[in-house]
Amino acid sequence: MSTLLRSVFKSSTIKCLANSLRQNEACFPKRQFTRTLWHMCPSMNGEGRPKNLYKAASSSKLCSCGCGIMHAHTKSEKELVDFLSEEITQERKLLKSSTIPVEVDGFKVKLNGSEVTLTKTAGDEIIEVNFNVNHSVDTDVEPEINQTANKPQLGEMKSKPVFEVEINRGGRTLGFTCSFLSSGESQSDDGYNDLFAIDEVTLYEGDWKDTNYAVSGEILDGYLYDLLMNFLDDKGITNEFVEKLTEFSTVYEHNSYISLLESLKKFASGN
Structure with a gap:
């Protein structure tokens, strides 16, 4: 219970x-x-x-340098922009021409960034000269160092690129790789005063392949080498043409360099 x-x-x-x-x-x-x-x-x-x-992120303050953009420059960026402004002004004073020629000694000019192609048709042959202006600039004359001078007098800056000559006839191409000679090398023992030398020779059909055979100009028979230089001369690849090539290359490279400085300035300033 x-x-x-x-x-x-x-x-x-x-x-x-x-x-x-x-x-x-x-x-x-x-x-x-x-x-x-x-x-x-x-x-x-x-x-x-x-x-x-x-809430949307608040915008950054305007740069204190007075550029008027929404970006806070560092000290190094400000110094870089200041230097580039002066450098661009000086380079423009040294620039020979801001106009790029469309023809060089009868060869038509085609530009693709740093690459340049010069083309000429002669009968059933197509002659092309190809070169790249990157890393092609050097002083024309070695500077003479004066111990009492604050700055040595440098020679004129010239672009002397390695260039390739291709002579196409009936689907076959005879190709030469050539380079500029220094002032001491241009005068040979036999009295020739060549401005350039043949570094390599090749002959192939169709498009170029890495498996195509090529021979160095240094091991060619001396007489064969001279005959090939005469052959190039007949095709318009002469000392005079090479001088005009380096003049064109120098102007184009210098304009490209200034364009790079201007782009670098815009990048550093945030524009």
């Missing part, structure tokens, strides 16, 4: 506690209380979203 009374009493107590909890929950609903905290938070906007998460 006592066991039955304890069970009834325990069941009544649990029901009373459950009813009490439900009454309290009705008075303070969880969802309503949470939304109240959400709207009371100072970091929320009117739509109930965190302000900082949806």
Whole structure:
């Protein structure tokens, strides 16, 4: 009997506690209380979203150098821009011409970045001269060092690139790789005063392949070498042509160098 009374009493107590909890929950609903905290938070906007998460990043301040752009220059960038401005001005004073010729000694000019192609048609032959102005500049004369002078007098800067001559006839191509000779090398023992030398000779059909055979000009028979130089002379690859080639290459390389300086200045200034 006592066991039955304890069970009834325990069941009544649990029901009373459950009813009490439900009454309290009705008075303070969880969802309503949470939304109240959400709207009371100072970091929320009117739509109930965190302000900082949806706020666009503030723009950086204008550069203090007066360039008027949204960029903060470092000291090194400012110094680089100042130097480039002076350098561009000086280089433009030394520039021989800002106009690039469209023809060189009867050869038509085609430009592709640093690469230059000169083309001429003679009968059933197509003669092409190809070269690249990159890394082609050197002083024309070795400077004479004067111990009392602040700066040595340097020779004129000239572009003397390695160039390739291709003579195409009936699908076959006779190719020469040539390079400029230094002032000391141009005068040979036999009295010739060549401005350039043949470095390599090849003959192939169709398009060039790396597997095509080529021979170095240094190991050619001396008489054969002279005959090939005469052959090039007949095709218009003469000392006079090579002089005009280096004049063209010098102007084009110098204009390319100034363009690089100007682009570098824009990059450093953030434009």
